[in-house]
Amino acid sequence: MTAPPAPILSRLGLKSAGGFADLALRAVSALVLAVAAVAALWYGGWAFGLFWLLAALAAHWEWTDLIGGPLPWSRRIVGALGLIAALVLQSLRQYEFALFALALAAAFNTWAAGVGYRFLAAAGMFYSGGLLLAVTALRQPAFFGMCAIGWLFAVVWGTDVFAYFGGRLIGGKKLAPSISPGKTWSGFLVGVGCGAILGAATAALWPNVRAPFFPVLALGLAAGAVAQVGDLFESWLKRRAGVKDSSRLIPGHGGVMDRLDGFIFAAIFAALFGLFRVALQGWPSSAAGLFFW
DSSP: OOOOHHHHHHHHTTSSSHHHHHHHHHHHHHHHHHHHHHHHHHHHHHHHHHHHHHHHHHHHHHHHHHHHSSSSHHHHHHHHHHHHHHHHHHHHHHHHHHHHHHHHHHHHHHHOOOOTHHHHHHHHHHHHHHHHHHHHTTTSSSSHHHHHHHHHHHHHHHHHHHHHHHHHHOOSSSEEEEEEEEEEEEHHHHHHHHHHHHHHHHHSTTTTTTOHHHHEEEEHHHHHHHHHHHHHHHHHHHHHHOOSSSOOBBBBSSSSHHHHHHHHHHHHHHHHHHHHHHHHHHSSSSHOOOOOO
């Protein structure tokens, strides 16, 4: 069996055997995370909540490292307490108090971070807390919730994968060279389009949901674009901090924020959009609001 042509390998970032080894490590790490995420989705309840609480705690830890500022340990601890309280309160359907818990933690972190760090310190609580509250809100009720999270996985992971390979193979004009020099408009368009198609197919084929393809396709295009904004935002944070990865927690991927940057933005967008349709048309949950048209 002959090796792929060198120009293609170069475009895919696989110029040597080391490139293949890096890709294999990334693939294994991604597979382990995907299995854990799908298992948590399947079991639901506290298994699902605990999985995403751990993700939110890790994201908050990494955020605190990235932005810098005084009293980092105090901000980590208060942030963790705020996230735990928010999850417990949301599970008890005390939604306003869950948001209030995040706001209290954000207020403390704003004070503790000091001048020059206050805005980002507060934003970090709503970044990690937004992820936690969004996914746990979208997981209800059971059958619509599983479809909503499955749809999100398909859209965001599809966007990430196809954006990477599309951008590498096609190339072209850079998307945001001052923030993330490797991203291209071709990758953005290929990724968002393919992710939206994958998400719409997932929702259309999901048992007991059978969502209409084209409205969910349009929603997936929006969610995929938002996910790419989330990716760029995290790239900006890392460039500001002068680091390549948010941490070294996940072999081959960096940190939790590196893996979930787009998902966090897309999940918050989907939850808010679903809640908007609940308020507008009275659907029973934010998850149902994504698929009833």
